[in-house]
Amino acid sequence: MSSAFHFESLVWDWPIAIYLFLIGVSAGMTTIAVFLKRRVLVDGASRDGIIKATAIIAPLAVIVGLVILIFHLTRPWTFWHLMIFYSPTSVMSMGVMLFQVYMLVLLAWLAVLFRQEIASFLEQRFKAFRWINGIISVLARFERVLEPLMIFLAVALGAYTGFLLSALKTYPMLNNPVLPVLFLFSGISSGAAAAVLFGITWFKQPIDSPSVHFVHQIEKPVVLFELFLLLALFVGLFFGGGQREAAAIAAIGGGFWSNVFWFGVIGLGILLPLIMSMVCSKRVQHSKSYMIAVACMGLSGILLLRFFILYAGQMTVA
Amino acid sequence: MSCSRRHFIAGMGAVIFMTGPVNRTLAQTMSINGIRYGMVYDETRCIGCTACMDACREVNKVPEGVSRLNIIRSGPTGEFPEAKYQFYRHSCQHCDNPPCVDVCPTGASYKDAATGIVDVNPDRCVGCQYCIAACPYRVRFIHPVRKTADKCNFCRDTNLAQGKLPACVESCPTKALTFGNLDDPNSEIVKLIENRTTYRAKVHLGTEPKMYRIPSKHGEIKG
Numbered sequence: 069m070s071s072a073f074h075f076e077s078l079v080w081d082w083p084i085a086i087y088l089f090l091i092g093v094s095a096g097m098t099t100i101a102v103f104l105k106r107r108v109l110v111d112g113a114s115r116d117g118i119i120k121a122t123a124i125i126a127p128l129a130v131i132v133g134l135v136i137l138i139f140h141l142t143r144p145w146t147f148w149h150l151m152i153f154y155s156p157t158s159v160m161s162m163g164v165m166l167f168q169v170y171m172l173v174l175l176a177w178l179a180v181l182f183r184q185e186i187a188s189f190l191e192q193r194f195k196a197f198r199w200i201n202g203i204i205s206v207l208a209r210f211e212r213v214l215e216p217l218m219i220f221l222a223v224a225l226g227a228y229t230g231f232l233l234s235a236l237k238t239y240p241m242l243n244n245p246v247l248p249v250l251f252l253f254s255g256i257s258s259g260a261a262a263a264v265l266f267g268i269t270w271f272k273q274p275i276d277s278p279s280v281h282f283v284h285q286i287e288k289p290v291v292l293f294e295l296f297l298l299l300a301l302f303v304g305l306f307f308g309g310g311q312r313e314a315a316a317i318a319a320i321g322g323g324f325w326s327n328v329f330w331f332g333v334i335g336l337g338i339l340l341p342l343i344m345s346m347v348c349s350k351r352v353q354h355s356k357s358y359m360i361a362v363a364c365m366g367l368s369g370i371l372l373l374r375f376f377i378l379y380a381g382q383m384t385v386a
Numbered sequence: 387m388s389c390s391r392r393h394f395i396a397g398m399g400a401v402i403f404m405t406g407p408v409n410r411t412l413a414q415t416m417s418i419n420g421i422r423y424g425m426v427y428d429e430t431r432c433i434g435c436t437a438c439m440d441a442c443r444e445v446n447k448v449p450e451g452v453s454r455l456n457i458i459r460s461g462p463t464g465e466f467p468e469a470k471y472q473f474y475r476h477s478c479q480h481c482d483n484p485p486c487v488d489v490c491p492t493g494a495s496y497k498d499a500a501t502g503i504v505d506v507n508p509d510r511c512v513g514c515q516y517c518i519a520a521c522p523y524r525v526r527f528i529h530p531v532r533k534t535a536d537k538c539n540f541c542r543d544t545n546l547a548q549g550k551l552p553a554c555v556e557s558c559p560t561k562a563l564t565f566g567n568l569d570d571p572n573s574e575i576v577k578l579i580e581n582r583t584t585y586r587a588k589v590h591l592g593t594e595p596k597m598y599r600i601p602s603k604h605g606e607i608k609g
Binding site for chain 1: 490493512514515533
Protein backbone atom coordinates (compact mmCIF):
# COMPACT_ATOMS: atom_id res chain seq x y z
CA MET A 69 0.00 0.00 0.00
CA SER A 70 2.87 2.35 -0.68
CA SER A 71 2.57 4.88 -3.48
CA ALA A 72 3.49 8.50 -4.14
CA PHE A 73 0.30 9.70 -2.44
CA HIS A 74 -0.03 7.03 0.25
CA PHE A 75 2.88 5.99 2.40
CA GLU A 76 3.31 5.13 6.04
CA SER A 77 5.02 8.28 7.30
CA LEU A 78 2.53 10.58 5.54
CA VAL A 79 0.29 12.57 7.88
CA TRP A 80 -0.77 15.72 6.01
CA ASP A 81 -2.00 15.14 2.47
CA TRP A 82 -3.03 17.14 -0.62
CA PRO A 83 -5.62 19.56 0.86
CA ILE A 84 -2.77 20.99 2.95
CA ALA A 85 -0.69 21.55 -0.20
CA ILE A 86 -3.55 23.51 -1.79
CA TYR A 87 -3.97 25.48 1.44
CA LEU A 88 -0.25 26.32 1.51
CA PHE A 89 -0.49 27.47 -2.12
CA LEU A 90 -3.53 29.70 -1.55
CA ILE A 91 -2.04 31.37 1.51
CA GLY A 92 1.16 32.06 -0.46
CA VAL A 93 -0.84 33.65 -3.29
CA SER A 94 -2.74 35.87 -0.85
CA ALA A 95 0.35 36.96 1.08
CA GLY A 96 2.31 37.55 -2.14
CA MET A 97 -0.44 39.52 -3.87
CA THR A 98 -1.03 41.73 -0.85
CA THR A 99 2.67 42.48 -0.41
CA ILE A 100 2.97 43.43 -4.08
CA ALA A 101 -0.24 45.47 -4.10
CA VAL A 102 0.81 47.64 -1.15
CA PHE A 103 4.18 48.36 -2.78
CA LEU A 104 2.46 48.97 -6.13
CA LYS A 105 0.14 51.50 -4.56
CA ARG A 106 2.90 53.32 -2.69
CA ARG A 107 5.57 53.30 -5.39
CA VAL A 108 3.68 53.49 -8.69
CA LEU A 109 0.02 54.39 -8.41
CA VAL A 110 -0.08 56.69 -5.37
CA ASP A 111 -3.55 58.11 -6.18
CA GLY A 112 -6.38 56.47 -8.02
CA ALA A 113 -5.13 53.00 -7.06
CA SER A 114 -8.69 51.72 -6.87
CA ARG A 115 -9.03 52.03 -10.67
CA ASP A 116 -6.05 49.77 -11.32
CA GLY A 117 -6.76 46.22 -12.54
CA ILE A 118 -4.03 44.65 -10.45
CA ILE A 119 -5.29 46.31 -7.28
CA LYS A 120 -8.83 45.19 -8.14
CA ALA A 121 -7.61 41.63 -8.69
CA THR A 122 -5.85 41.73 -5.30
CA ALA A 123 -8.99 43.04 -3.62
CA ILE A 124 -10.87 39.96 -4.82
CA ILE A 125 -8.24 37.20 -4.81
CA ALA A 126 -6.26 38.02 -1.65
CA PRO A 127 -9.16 37.72 0.83
CA LEU A 128 -10.84 34.95 -1.18
CA ALA A 129 -7.70 32.78 -1.25
CA VAL A 130 -7.41 32.99 2.53
CA ILE A 131 -11.09 32.20 3.04
CA VAL A 132 -11.02 29.23 0.65
CA GLY A 133 -7.72 28.04 2.18
CA LEU A 134 -9.13 28.16 5.70
CA VAL A 135 -12.35 26.39 4.67
CA ILE A 136 -10.23 23.60 3.13
CA LEU A 137 -8.24 23.48 6.35
CA ILE A 138 -11.31 23.31 8.58
CA PHE A 139 -12.74 20.39 6.62
CA HIS A 140 -9.37 18.66 6.82
CA LEU A 141 -9.74 18.50 10.62
CA THR A 142 -11.03 15.18 11.88
CA ARG A 143 -13.54 17.19 13.92
CA PRO A 144 -14.39 20.17 11.67
CA TRP A 145 -17.14 21.53 13.90
CA THR A 146 -14.74 22.05 16.78
CA PHE A 147 -12.60 24.47 14.72
CA TRP A 148 -13.63 27.32 17.04
CA HIS A 149 -11.48 25.73 19.76
CA LEU A 150 -8.56 27.09 17.76
CA MET A 151 -9.91 30.58 18.22
CA ILE A 152 -10.39 30.48 21.97
CA PHE A 153 -7.60 28.23 23.24
CA TYR A 154 -4.18 29.59 22.37
CA SER A 155 -0.79 28.06 22.91
CA PRO A 156 2.21 30.37 22.51
CA THR A 157 4.56 27.45 21.76
CA SER A 158 2.48 26.31 18.78
CA VAL A 159 3.23 27.82 15.38
CA MET A 160 -0.29 26.88 14.29
CA SER A 161 -1.88 28.67 17.21
CA MET A 162 0.12 31.82 16.52
CA GLY A 163 -0.90 31.43 12.87
CA VAL A 164 -4.59 31.45 13.79
CA MET A 165 -4.02 34.74 15.58
CA LEU A 166 -2.10 36.07 12.59
CA PHE A 167 -4.91 35.09 10.21
CA GLN A 168 -7.46 37.02 12.20
CA VAL A 169 -5.36 40.18 12.36
CA TYR A 170 -4.36 39.80 8.70
CA MET A 171 -7.97 39.52 7.53
CA LEU A 172 -9.07 42.51 9.61
CA VAL A 173 -6.23 44.73 8.41
CA LEU A 174 -6.63 43.54 4.81
CA LEU A 175 -10.34 44.36 4.81
CA ALA A 176 -9.66 47.72 6.49
CA TRP A 177 -6.94 48.58 3.98
CA LEU A 178 -9.13 47.60 1.02
CA ALA A 179 -12.10 49.52 2.43
CA VAL A 180 -9.97 52.65 2.70
CA LEU A 181 -8.56 52.08 -0.78
CA PHE A 182 -12.02 51.70 -2.32
CA ARG A 183 -13.76 54.23 -0.08
CA GLN A 184 -15.17 56.32 -2.97
CA GLU A 185 -16.52 53.26 -4.77
CA ILE A 186 -18.02 51.91 -1.55
CA ALA A 187 -19.59 55.30 -0.78
CA SER A 188 -21.25 55.65 -4.18
CA PHE A 189 -22.35 52.00 -4.13
CA LEU A 190 -24.02 52.41 -0.74
CA GLU A 191 -25.58 55.69 -1.87
CA GLN A 192 -27.20 53.99 -4.85
CA ARG A 193 -28.18 50.61 -3.42
CA PHE A 194 -28.02 50.34 0.36
CA LYS A 195 -28.77 53.69 1.90
CA ALA A 196 -29.42 52.00 5.24
CA PHE A 197 -25.76 51.01 5.42
CA ARG A 198 -24.37 54.49 4.94
CA TRP A 199 -22.94 54.40 8.47
CA ILE A 200 -20.20 52.15 7.03
CA ASN A 201 -18.78 55.24 5.35
CA GLY A 202 -18.25 56.79 8.76
CA ILE A 203 -16.17 53.80 9.90
CA ILE A 204 -14.14 53.88 6.70
CA SER A 205 -13.39 57.58 7.07
CA VAL A 206 -12.12 56.92 10.59
CA LEU A 207 -9.92 54.09 9.23
CA ALA A 208 -8.71 56.35 6.41
CA ARG A 209 -7.02 58.56 9.00
CA PHE A 210 -4.75 55.63 9.82
CA GLU A 211 -3.87 54.87 6.19
CA ARG A 212 -0.19 55.73 6.72
CA VAL A 213 -0.03 53.19 9.57
CA LEU A 214 -2.23 50.64 7.83
CA GLU A 215 0.09 50.21 4.85
CA PRO A 216 3.34 49.26 6.63
CA LEU A 217 1.28 47.10 8.98
CA MET A 218 -0.29 45.38 5.97
CA ILE A 219 3.15 44.62 4.51
CA PHE A 220 4.38 43.30 7.85
CA LEU A 221 1.35 41.01 8.22
CA ALA A 222 1.52 39.80 4.62
CA VAL A 223 5.21 38.94 4.95
CA ALA A 224 4.52 37.21 8.28
CA LEU A 225 1.73 35.19 6.66
CA GLY A 226 3.92 34.24 3.71
CA ALA A 227 6.62 32.95 6.03
CA TYR A 228 4.13 31.41 8.48
CA THR A 229 3.29 28.41 6.30
CA GLY A 230 7.02 27.66 6.13
CA PHE A 231 7.37 27.88 9.90
CA LEU A 232 4.32 25.64 10.26
CA LEU A 233 6.19 22.82 8.50
CA SER A 234 9.66 23.62 9.81
CA ALA A 235 8.42 23.03 13.39
CA LEU A 236 8.14 19.31 12.60
CA LYS A 237 11.26 17.69 14.07
CA THR A 238 10.05 14.37 12.68
CA TYR A 239 10.92 15.20 9.10
CA PRO A 240 14.50 16.39 8.49
CA MET A 241 13.63 17.93 5.11
CA LEU A 242 10.89 20.08 6.63
CA ASN A 243 12.67 20.85 9.91
CA ASN A 244 14.77 23.39 8.10
CA PRO A 245 15.35 27.14 8.46
CA VAL A 246 15.30 27.72 4.68
CA LEU A 247 11.65 26.69 4.43
CA PRO A 248 9.99 29.90 5.75
CA VAL A 249 12.12 32.05 3.43
CA LEU A 250 11.47 29.74 0.48
CA PHE A 251 7.73 29.80 1.14
CA LEU A 252 7.71 33.58 1.47
CA PHE A 253 9.53 34.17 -1.82
CA SER A 254 7.70 31.51 -3.79
CA GLY A 255 4.51 33.02 -2.36
CA ILE A 256 5.51 36.44 -3.65
CA SER A 257 6.30 34.94 -7.03
CA SER A 258 2.89 33.21 -7.14
CA GLY A 259 1.28 36.48 -6.01
CA ALA A 260 2.93 38.30 -8.91
CA ALA A 261 1.76 35.66 -11.38
CA ALA A 262 -1.78 35.76 -10.02
CA ALA A 263 -1.78 39.58 -10.08
CA VAL A 264 -0.78 39.67 -13.75
CA LEU A 265 -3.08 36.82 -14.74
CA PHE A 266 -6.26 38.13 -13.10
CA GLY A 267 -5.36 41.79 -13.61
CA ILE A 268 -5.09 41.52 -17.38
CA THR A 269 -7.85 38.97 -17.96
CA TRP A 270 -10.68 39.80 -15.53
CA PHE A 271 -9.99 43.48 -15.05
CA LYS A 272 -8.67 44.29 -18.52
CA GLN A 273 -5.57 46.01 -17.21
CA PRO A 274 -3.54 47.15 -20.26
CA ILE A 275 -0.36 45.10 -20.48
CA ASP A 276 1.77 48.16 -21.21
CA SER A 277 0.57 49.97 -18.08
CA PRO A 278 3.08 50.99 -15.36
CA SER A 279 1.49 48.65 -12.81
CA VAL A 280 1.86 45.52 -14.97
CA HIS A 281 5.40 46.65 -15.73
CA PHE A 282 6.11 47.01 -11.99
CA VAL A 283 4.85 43.53 -11.16
CA HIS A 284 6.70 42.10 -14.13
CA GLN A 285 9.92 43.73 -13.00
CA ILE A 286 9.96 42.07 -9.59
CA GLU A 287 9.11 38.61 -10.98
CA LYS A 288 12.51 37.70 -12.38
CA PRO A 289 14.71 38.55 -9.35
CA VAL A 290 12.24 36.80 -7.05
CA VAL A 291 12.27 33.65 -9.19
CA LEU A 292 16.07 33.63 -9.33
CA PHE A 293 16.25 34.00 -5.56
CA GLU A 294 13.76 31.15 -5.24
CA LEU A 295 16.07 28.99 -7.35
CA PHE A 296 18.97 29.87 -5.05
CA LEU A 297 16.88 29.02 -1.96
CA LEU A 298 16.07 25.60 -3.41
CA LEU A 299 19.78 25.08 -3.99
CA ALA A 300 20.55 26.16 -0.41
CA LEU A 301 17.82 23.84 0.91
CA PHE A 302 19.19 20.74 -0.77
CA VAL A 303 22.88 21.53 -0.36
CA GLY A 304 22.16 22.08 3.33
CA LEU A 305 20.44 18.71 3.54
CA PHE A 306 23.28 16.94 1.71
CA PHE A 307 25.90 18.46 3.99
CA GLY A 308 23.75 17.67 7.04
CA GLY A 309 24.45 13.94 6.63
CA GLY A 310 22.46 11.10 8.16
CA GLN A 311 18.71 11.31 7.72
CA ARG A 312 18.98 14.83 6.26
CA GLU A 313 21.08 13.50 3.43
CA ALA A 314 18.77 10.50 3.08
CA ALA A 315 15.79 12.87 2.86
CA ALA A 316 17.43 14.93 0.10
CA ILE A 317 18.31 11.83 -1.93
CA ALA A 318 14.80 10.38 -1.49
CA ALA A 319 13.26 13.68 -2.59
CA ILE A 320 15.25 14.66 -5.67
CA GLY A 321 17.31 11.57 -6.51
CA GLY A 322 14.65 9.71 -8.50
CA GLY A 323 11.05 8.58 -8.28
CA PHE A 324 7.69 10.28 -8.67
CA TRP A 325 8.26 13.34 -6.46
CA SER A 326 11.74 13.79 -7.89
CA ASN A 327 10.16 14.05 -11.36
CA VAL A 328 7.62 16.54 -10.05
CA PHE A 329 10.52 18.61 -8.71
CA TRP A 330 12.80 18.53 -11.76
CA PHE A 331 10.19 18.75 -14.49
CA GLY A 332 7.41 20.64 -12.72
CA VAL A 333 9.01 22.97 -10.18
CA ILE A 334 12.37 23.64 -11.81
CA GLY A 335 11.54 23.00 -15.49
CA LEU A 336 8.01 24.33 -15.97
CA GLY A 337 7.93 26.82 -13.11
CA ILE A 338 11.39 28.41 -13.26
CA LEU A 339 13.60 27.49 -16.24
CA LEU A 340 11.06 27.54 -19.07
CA PRO A 341 9.82 31.09 -18.31
CA LEU A 342 13.45 32.25 -17.95
CA ILE A 343 14.46 30.66 -21.25
CA MET A 344 11.37 32.07 -22.95
CA SER A 345 12.26 35.56 -21.78
CA MET A 346 15.69 35.15 -23.36
CA VAL A 347 14.59 33.52 -26.62
CA CYS A 348 11.32 35.26 -27.48
CA SER A 349 11.31 38.66 -29.19
CA LYS A 350 10.15 41.78 -27.35
CA ARG A 351 7.03 41.87 -29.52
CA VAL A 352 6.01 38.37 -28.44
CA GLN A 353 6.83 39.11 -24.83
CA HIS A 354 4.54 42.12 -24.85
CA SER A 355 1.57 40.09 -26.02
CA LYS A 356 -1.27 39.23 -23.73
CA SER A 357 -1.19 35.50 -24.47
CA TYR A 358 2.53 35.31 -23.66
CA MET A 359 1.94 36.96 -20.30
CA ILE A 360 -0.97 34.67 -19.50
CA ALA A 361 1.09 31.62 -20.44
CA VAL A 362 4.06 32.67 -18.28
CA ALA A 363 1.78 33.49 -15.33
CA CYS A 364 0.11 30.08 -15.62
CA MET A 365 3.48 28.33 -15.72
CA GLY A 366 4.63 30.23 -12.64
CA LEU A 367 1.45 29.40 -10.74
CA SER A 368 1.60 25.71 -11.72
CA GLY A 369 5.26 25.53 -10.71
CA ILE A 370 4.53 26.93 -7.26
CA LEU A 371 1.50 24.73 -6.72
CA LEU A 372 3.71 21.75 -7.61
CA LEU A 373 6.42 23.08 -5.27
CA ARG A 374 3.91 23.01 -2.40
CA PHE A 375 2.90 19.46 -3.27
CA PHE A 376 6.52 18.40 -3.63
CA ILE A 377 7.69 19.92 -0.32
CA LEU A 378 4.71 18.52 1.57
CA TYR A 379 4.86 14.96 0.20
CA ALA A 380 8.59 14.51 -0.36
CA GLY A 381 9.20 16.19 3.00
CA GLN A 382 7.20 13.54 4.81
CA MET A 383 8.87 10.60 3.08
CA THR A 384 11.92 10.52 5.37
CA VAL A 385 11.69 10.37 9.16
CA ALA A 386 14.48 11.57 11.48
CA MET B 387 21.11 53.72 44.83
CA SER B 388 24.59 53.36 43.40
CA CYS B 389 25.26 51.17 40.41
CA SER B 390 28.85 50.06 40.43
CA ARG B 391 30.32 47.91 37.70
CA ARG B 392 30.58 45.07 40.19
CA HIS B 393 26.87 45.26 40.94
CA PHE B 394 26.02 45.50 37.28
CA ILE B 395 28.01 42.37 36.39
CA ALA B 396 26.53 40.46 39.32
CA GLY B 397 23.06 41.60 38.28
CA MET B 398 23.56 40.57 34.67
CA GLY B 399 24.86 37.22 35.86
CA ALA B 400 21.67 36.73 37.82
CA VAL B 401 19.57 37.74 34.81
CA ILE B 402 21.41 35.30 32.55
CA PHE B 403 20.99 32.55 35.12
CA MET B 404 17.30 33.22 35.58
CA THR B 405 16.47 33.42 31.88
CA GLY B 406 18.94 30.96 30.41
CA PRO B 407 18.32 27.40 29.27
CA VAL B 408 19.27 26.10 32.72
CA ASN B 409 16.00 27.32 34.10
CA ARG B 410 14.01 25.77 31.32
CA THR B 411 15.59 22.38 31.92
CA LEU B 412 14.93 22.67 35.65
CA ALA B 413 11.34 23.68 35.07
CA GLN B 414 10.76 20.73 32.81
CA THR B 415 12.50 18.00 34.74
CA MET B 416 11.80 19.02 38.31
CA SER B 417 8.40 17.99 39.50
CA ILE B 418 6.62 19.59 42.39
CA ASN B 419 5.24 16.40 43.87
CA GLY B 420 8.41 14.47 43.21
CA ILE B 421 6.81 12.20 40.62
CA ARG B 422 8.12 11.86 37.10
CA TYR B 423 6.96 8.58 35.64
CA GLY B 424 9.14 6.63 33.28
CA MET B 425 9.51 3.09 32.02
CA VAL B 426 12.27 0.62 31.35
CA TYR B 427 11.76 -1.90 28.57
CA ASP B 428 14.18 -4.81 28.83
CA GLU B 429 14.76 -6.13 25.32
CA THR B 430 16.74 -9.06 26.75
CA ARG B 431 13.67 -10.26 28.64
CA CYS B 432 10.96 -9.61 26.08
CA ILE B 433 9.85 -12.79 24.30
CA GLY B 434 7.42 -11.09 21.95
CA CYS B 435 4.31 -12.78 23.39
CA THR B 436 2.34 -9.51 22.92
CA ALA B 437 0.39 -10.01 26.16
CA CYS B 438 1.11 -6.31 26.83
CA MET B 439 -0.56 -5.30 23.57
CA ASP B 440 -3.71 -7.26 24.37
CA ALA B 441 -3.88 -5.97 27.93
CA CYS B 442 -3.47 -2.38 26.75
CA ARG B 443 -6.23 -2.78 24.20
CA GLU B 444 -8.62 -4.26 26.73
CA VAL B 445 -7.96 -1.88 29.64
CA ASN B 446 -7.94 1.29 27.56
CA LYS B 447 -10.72 0.19 25.15
CA VAL B 448 -8.53 0.76 22.11
CA PRO B 449 -10.56 -0.02 18.94
CA GLU B 450 -9.44 -2.40 16.23
CA GLY B 451 -7.25 -0.94 13.51
CA VAL B 452 -5.24 1.31 15.82
CA SER B 453 -2.99 0.61 18.79
CA ARG B 454 -1.30 2.45 21.63
CA LEU B 455 1.36 -0.20 21.92
CA ASN B 456 3.10 -2.41 19.41
CA ILE B 457 5.88 -4.93 19.86
CA ILE B 458 7.86 -4.97 16.66
CA ARG B 459 9.76 -8.14 15.93
CA SER B 460 12.85 -8.14 13.77
CA GLY B 461 14.99 -11.03 12.71
CA PRO B 462 15.67 -13.85 12.84
CA THR B 463 19.42 -13.58 13.02
CA GLY B 464 21.18 -16.92 12.68
CA GLU B 465 19.89 -20.28 11.52
CA PHE B 466 17.44 -22.58 13.29
CA PRO B 467 17.79 -23.76 16.07
CA GLU B 468 20.01 -20.79 16.94
CA ALA B 469 17.65 -18.27 15.36
CA LYS B 470 17.27 -15.13 17.49
CA TYR B 471 14.66 -12.41 17.31
CA GLN B 472 14.80 -8.85 18.52
CA PHE B 473 11.85 -6.97 19.94
CA TYR B 474 11.19 -3.27 20.04
CA ARG B 475 8.48 -1.49 21.97
CA HIS B 476 6.69 1.07 19.83
CA SER B 477 4.66 3.36 22.08
CA CYS B 478 4.63 6.87 23.55
CA GLN B 479 8.05 7.78 24.99
CA HIS B 480 6.59 10.36 27.41
CA CYS B 481 9.18 12.93 26.44
CA ASP B 482 10.21 15.50 29.01
CA ASN B 483 10.36 17.93 26.11
CA PRO B 484 7.49 16.64 23.96
CA PRO B 485 7.23 18.02 20.39
CA CYS B 486 3.55 17.01 20.23
CA VAL B 487 2.76 19.30 23.16
CA ASP B 488 4.79 22.17 21.70
CA VAL B 489 2.91 22.15 18.39
CA CYS B 490 -0.63 21.53 19.69
CA PRO B 491 -2.60 24.72 18.91
CA THR B 492 -5.33 24.24 21.50
CA GLY B 493 -3.46 22.76 24.45
CA ALA B 494 -5.26 19.43 23.96
CA SER B 495 -1.87 17.73 24.05
CA TYR B 496 -0.28 18.40 27.39
CA LYS B 497 2.26 17.15 29.86
CA ASP B 498 0.67 16.50 33.23
CA ALA B 499 2.68 18.55 35.74
CA ALA B 500 1.98 16.19 38.64
CA THR B 501 3.20 12.99 36.96
CA GLY B 502 5.20 14.00 33.88
CA ILE B 503 2.83 11.90 31.76
CA VAL B 504 2.13 13.21 28.25
CA ASP B 505 -1.61 12.98 27.66
CA VAL B 506 -4.41 14.17 25.36
CA ASN B 507 -7.55 16.00 26.39
CA PRO B 508 -10.02 14.70 23.77
CA ASP B 509 -12.60 17.39 24.50
CA ARG B 510 -10.25 20.09 23.33
CA CYS B 511 -8.68 18.26 20.36
CA VAL B 512 -9.81 19.47 16.91
CA GLY B 513 -8.01 16.74 14.96
CA CYS B 514 -5.56 18.92 13.04
CA GLN B 515 -3.02 16.07 13.24
CA TYR B 516 -0.14 18.48 13.83
CA CYS B 517 0.90 16.39 16.87
CA ILE B 518 0.84 13.19 14.81
CA ALA B 519 3.20 14.77 12.30
CA ALA B 520 5.37 16.31 15.04
CA CYS B 521 5.98 13.09 16.98
CA PRO B 522 9.30 11.66 15.75
CA TYR B 523 8.42 8.30 17.34
CA ARG B 524 5.28 7.91 15.17
CA VAL B 525 3.13 6.71 18.06
CA ARG B 526 0.08 8.96 17.73
CA PHE B 527 -3.09 8.19 15.81
CA ILE B 528 -6.64 9.40 15.39
CA HIS B 529 -9.03 7.43 17.57
CA PRO B 530 -11.56 6.02 15.08
CA VAL B 531 -14.54 6.59 17.38
CA ARG B 532 -13.68 9.86 19.10
CA LYS B 533 -11.92 11.33 16.03
CA THR B 534 -9.30 12.86 18.33
CA ALA B 535 -5.57 12.25 18.76
CA ASP B 536 -4.77 9.30 20.99
CA LYS B 537 -1.79 7.36 22.32
CA CYS B 538 -0.40 5.65 25.45
CA ASN B 539 -0.80 7.63 28.66
CA PHE B 540 0.65 5.02 31.02
CA CYS B 541 -2.98 4.07 31.81
CA ARG B 542 -3.31 7.39 33.65
CA ASP B 543 -7.10 7.36 33.46
CA THR B 544 -7.54 3.59 33.87
CA ASN B 545 -5.15 1.36 35.83
CA LEU B 546 -3.05 4.14 37.35
CA ALA B 547 -6.16 5.96 38.54
CA GLN B 548 -7.16 2.74 40.37
CA GLY B 549 -3.76 2.50 42.04
CA LYS B 550 -2.56 -0.30 39.76
CA LEU B 551 0.44 -0.50 37.48
CA PRO B 552 -0.05 0.18 33.74
CA ALA B 553 -1.76 -2.76 32.00
CA CYS B 554 1.31 -3.70 29.95
CA VAL B 555 3.53 -3.86 33.05
CA GLU B 556 0.97 -5.86 34.96
CA SER B 557 0.48 -8.40 32.20
CA CYS B 558 4.12 -9.00 31.22
CA PRO B 559 4.96 -12.64 32.02
CA THR B 560 8.74 -12.11 31.88
CA LYS B 561 8.87 -8.86 33.84
CA ALA B 562 10.44 -7.06 30.93
CA LEU B 563 8.73 -3.81 31.92
CA THR B 564 9.52 -1.65 34.93
CA PHE B 565 7.40 1.39 35.65
CA GLY B 566 8.12 3.99 38.29
CA ASN B 567 9.23 7.40 39.48
CA LEU B 568 12.48 8.59 37.91
CA ASP B 569 12.81 11.32 40.55
CA ASP B 570 12.82 8.86 43.44
CA PRO B 571 16.41 7.66 43.98
CA ASN B 572 15.16 4.59 45.86
CA SER B 573 12.68 3.42 43.24
CA GLU B 574 13.15 0.13 41.44
CA ILE B 575 13.31 1.89 38.07
CA VAL B 576 16.11 4.27 39.10
CA LYS B 577 18.16 1.39 40.52
CA LEU B 578 17.64 -0.58 37.33
CA ILE B 579 18.78 2.31 35.12
CA GLU B 580 21.79 2.91 37.37
CA ASN B 581 22.91 -0.70 37.19
CA ARG B 582 22.20 -1.65 33.60
CA THR B 583 23.24 -0.30 30.23
CA THR B 584 20.27 1.52 28.75
CA TYR B 585 19.54 3.65 25.71
CA ARG B 586 16.74 5.92 24.62
CA ALA B 587 15.44 6.37 21.08
CA LYS B 588 16.35 9.44 19.02
CA VAL B 589 17.91 11.43 21.88
CA HIS B 590 19.65 13.64 19.31
CA LEU B 591 16.31 15.36 18.72
CA GLY B 592 16.37 16.77 22.25
CA THR B 593 12.99 15.31 23.20
CA GLU B 594 14.30 13.70 26.44
CA PRO B 595 12.20 10.53 26.25
CA LYS B 596 11.42 8.76 29.54
CA MET B 597 11.27 5.32 27.91
CA TYR B 598 14.57 3.63 28.75
CA ARG B 599 15.59 0.47 26.93
CA ILE B 600 17.98 -2.30 27.90
CA PRO B 601 19.47 -3.36 24.56
CA SER B 602 19.07 -6.85 23.21
CA LYS B 603 22.10 -9.12 23.56
CA HIS B 604 21.98 -10.23 19.95
CA GLY B 605 23.40 -7.94 17.36
CA GLU B 606 22.36 -7.65 13.77
CA ILE B 607 24.60 -6.84 10.86
CA LYS B 608 23.41 -4.01 8.67
CA GLY B 609 24.78 -2.72 5.39
